Amino acid sequence: MEINMSDIIKIENLTYAYVTEEGKNAVALDHINLSIKEGSFVAVLGHNGSGKSTLAKHMNAILLPEGGKVYVAGMDTSDENLVIEIRRQVGMVFQNPDNQMVANVVEEDVAFGPENLGIDPNEIRRRVDDALRQVGMYEYRTHAPHLLSGGQKQRIAIAGIIAMRPRCIVLDEPTAMLDPMGREEVISTIHELNRKNGITVVLITHHMKETIDADRLLVMKDGRIVADGAPCEVFKNVRELKEVGLDVPDTTELIFQLNEEGFNLPLEALTVEECASAIYAVLS
Amino acid sequence: MLKDITLGQYFPGDTFIHRLDPRTKLIMSLEYIVLLFVARDYFSYGLLFAYLVLIIAVSKVRLKIILNGMKPILILVVLTALLNLFYTPGNTVVSFWVLRITDAGIKNAFLMVIRIMMLIAGTFLLTYTTSPIDLTDGLEKLLNPLKKFKAPVHELSMMMSIALRFIPTLIEETDKIMSAQKARGADFETGSIIQRAKALLPLLVPLFVSAFRRADELAVAMESRCYHGGQGRTKMKQLILRPQDYLTLALGVLLAAGTVMLAVLGL
Numbered sequence: 084m085e086i087n088m089s090d091i092i093k094i095e096n097l098t099y100a101y102v103t104e105e106g107k108n109a110v111a112l113d114h115i116n117l118s119i120k121e122g123s124f125v126a127v128l129g130h131n132g133s134g135k136s137t138l139a140k141h142m143n144a145i146l147l148p149e150g151g152k153v154y155v156a157g158m159d160t161s162d163e164n165l166v167i168e169i170r171r172q173v174g175m176v177f178q179n180p181d182n183q184m185v186a187n188v189v190e191e192d193v194a195f196g197p198e199n200l201g202i203d204p205n206e207i208r209r210r211v212d213d214a215l216r217q218v219g220m221y222e223y224r225t226h227a228p229h230l231l232s233g234g235q236k237q238r239i240a241i242a243g244i245i246a247m248r249p250r251c252i253v254l255d256e257p258t259a260m261l262d263p264m265g266r267e268e269v270i271s272t273i274h275e276l277n278r279k280n281g282i283t284v285v286l287i288t289h290h291m292k293e294t295i296d297a298d299r300l301l302v303m304k305d306g307r308i309v310a311d312g313a314p315c316e317v318f319k320n321v322r323e324l325k326e327v328g329l330d331v332p333d334t335t336e337l338i339f340q341l342n343e344e345g346f347n348l349p350l351e352a353l354t355v356e357e358c359a360s361a362i363y364a365v366l367s
Numbered sequence: 368m369l370k371d372i373t374l375g376q377y378f379p380g381d382t383f384i385h386r387l388d389p390r391t392k393l394i395m396s397l398e399y400i401v402l403l404f405v406a407r408d409y410f411s412y413g414l415l416f417a418y419l420v421l422i423i424a425v426s427k428v429r430l431k432i433i434l435n436g437m438k439p440i441l442i443l444v445v446l447t448a449l450l451n452l453f454y455t456p457g458n459t460v461v462s463f464w465v466l467r468i469t470d471a472g473i474k475n476a477f478l479m480v481i482r483i484m485m486l487i488a489g490t491f492l493l494t495y496t497t498s499p500i501d502l503t504d505g506l507e508k509l510l511n512p513l514k515k516f517k518a519p520v521h522e523l524s525m526m527m528s529i530a531l532r533f534i535p536t537l538i539e540e541t542d543k544i545m546s547a548q549k550a551r552g553a554d555f556e557t558g559s560i561i562q563r564a565k566a567l568l569p570l571l572v573p574l575f576v577s578a579f580r581r582a583d584e585l586a587v588a589m590e591s592r593c594y595h596g597g598q599g600r601t602k603m604k605q606l607i608l609r610p611q612d613y614l615t616l617a618l619g620v621l622l623a624a625g626t627v628m629l630a631v632l633g634l
Contacts (some may be wrong), residue, residue: 143591167593175591182581183588187532188500194603196592207603229535243592 091251091283092119092142092173096151099137099306111137113306114151119285121250124277126294126314127287129303130328135287138303139255142285143173156250171200174244176254180236181229189231189239190215190224196247207246214242217280218272234265238272245276251283252276258290266293291332295353302327315351334358377498383611384426384496389505391612395619396493402626403486410634411626412481418622419485428495436491437484444483451476499531508606521597529585537578544573 099112111134119125129135140146141153144160153160155169174196177183186192190211197207215221218238228236237257244252254273258266270286270293277284286293294300300317302310304327310317318324318331321339325331331339334355338348341362352361379385384392399415406412423433437444457471494502507524514520545555548569555566 145587145591167595170591170593175588177584177588177591179581179584181536182584185529185532185585185589185592186500187528187535191500191603195589195594198601198603199593199595201599201601204601204603204605207601211603227535229539247593 089120090118090154091121091156092117092285093154094118094138094141094151095153097138097141097148097153098150099134099141099146100149101137110306112141115306115308117301117308119251119283121283122277122281123298124274124284124296125286125299125301126297127285127301127303128289128291128294128329130289133303134306135303136255137306139175139253139285139287142251142253143170143175145175167200171247172249173251173253174247174249176237176240176244176252176257178256178259180233180240180260183240183243184228184236187227187229188224189220189226189228192228192239193224193243193246196243200247210246210248211242214246215239217245217276218242232265233261234268237261237265237269241269241272241276245280245282249282251285253285253287255287256289257286258288258293266290291330295332302329304328315353318353319350321350338362378428378432378495379498380427380496382425382427382496384422384492386611387615388606388608388612389497389501390509390606391608391615392493392497393502393505393509395615396490398619398623399489400486402623403482403489405626405630406482407630408478408634411629412478412485414622414625414629415485416481419489422492423488426492426496428492432495433488433491437487440483440487444480447483448476448480451479500528503528503531504602504604504606521600525597533578533581536581537574540577541570541574544570 094115094117097112097115097117098110100108100110103109113134115138127135127138137146141148141160142155144153144155144166147161156172158165158169158172160166160169184192185195193211193214194207197210202210212221212224215224218241220235220238220242223231223235223239228239231239240257241252241254252273257273258269261269273284273286274296276282286297288294295314297314300310300312300314301308302317302324309327310320310323318335321331321335330336332353334353334357335350338346338350338352338358338361341348342350346365348361348365352358399418402415406415423430452468452472452475453466455469455472455475457469459467460470460473461468497505503524506527507520510518510520510523545553549555553566553569555563555570557563558566
């Protein structure tokens with residue numbers, strides 16, 4: 084088959100089903116087709132049970148497809164010999180920061196990934212310092228993780244991934260357990276990694292706000308991708324999104340309501356500034 | 368209440384002892400324990416006591432901390448002393464009713480108490496001056512030769528360090544569950560010991576369930592970070608034996624030679 088080299092992840096006809104406690108088959112992923120361009124920032128939005136976490140776990144061979152194929156940088160995830168290399172290329176950050184920390188010193192934890200890859204100790208040291216600086220946690224390198232805030236812990240988890248020098252990071256609801264400040268820290272950190280280092284980011288979330296700055300937004304429901312496009316394009320379909328059970332950002336909601344009342348405002352205005360100036364333009 | 372439990376007992380510092388390689392400290396501690404059982408009489412004990420005083424002084428661990436650490440074994444010490452005092456045959460010094468104290472008994476009791484206290488102080492010094500992570504690393508390195516006999520050395524040390532890592536997390540969790548149960552009227556503090564033990568059951572069940580869930584998530588996270596056992600794994604922090612380690616080990620050889628010699632002479 085042909086693989087487009089600019090696609091870091093390519094998913095073809097992927098299906099996956101869980102066996103529930105009652106012994107029934109529950110379809111988590113239903114014939115998904117998706118390719119993710121290297122260097123892009125992709126947000127995946129969906130409710131609990133929409134299959135977004137299951138999709139994420141397929142991107143670094145934690146789960147293997149039941150039907151269809153997943154390719155990471157051209158490597159088939161179902162090939163057991165490639166698993167380590169696939170996981171080096173696509174790192175994964177999980178929801179609960181406590182349950183992904185291995186060591187009780189920050190720098191030791193960041194070193195865990197590179198150590199597993201068998202990298203030379205001096206090089207590990209360099210990478211760990213580098214990674215900690217990039218997430219702004221270098222001053223905390225000798226601290227115990229359990230004394231840090233949720234946002235800080237999650238940034239250390241991200242550092243632990245980038246120390247392996249991956250091409251892509253998949254974040255599975257990294258902000259779900261954080262306070263608003265911690266959320267802000269984490270989201271701005273991954274945006275910076277995407278911009279400065281060109282690392283591909285797949286951000287799985289159920290917070291609208293976090294998806295606004297993404298290059299591309301996927302909306303999932305019942306194991307299918309129901310919307311795919313630039314965030315401002317996706318959020319334009321306010322009615323469809325509400326049918327899926329998702330809210331739209333406050334700004335879109337405001338403009339939507341105003342338009343219902345007969346105004347003619349652009350639904351693409353996503354940020355507060357854009358929204359304000361759009362309303363201002365109509366009023367004056 | 369649970370936060371008060373000090374675990375690991377490590378007191379960070381930057382002394383000669385703190386900077387020693389954990390392997391050196393493990394070997395020296397082991398040697399010290401063996402020598403305590405080799406020692407016979409005042410002179411050999413005196414030599415080991417001098418060594419203990421020396422490392423306490425160099426490590427700058429406060430005497431109060433060491434003495435505090437002995438509190439839990441106080442009963443054991445008193446019991447040992449009494450048994451030795453009354454049940455050692457020898458020349459009677461004092462006697463009343465069926466009990467009699469002999470001169471050998473007094474000496475035995477004294478040396479036994481000294482031995483136990485020195486044993487505790489010496490081993491505590493190891494954990495006081497070595498971080499848990501260094502300890503597990505040192506242990507893994509020391510036991511490395513056993514890998515040839517298929518002993519799961521890496522797995523053991525990984526399990527130990529993960530257990531240490533999760534102690535604070537689980538304590539926090541226990542506190543949370545306790546508060547939640549208390550809010551619903553659970554009583555952990557009054558009643559007989561049996562009643563209180565029973566009250567702990569609704570605490571332990573959720574704690575275990577959550578520990579298993581955490582273990583599962585951690586396993587997935589570790590696999591995501593390319594963990595595939597000890598094979599081909601490197602370590603960021605390399606343990607290196609420095610001149611001061613060789614110096615300490617040489618001192619250890621002298622100490623062993625001295626103690627054995629004194630013991631053989633019966634001193």
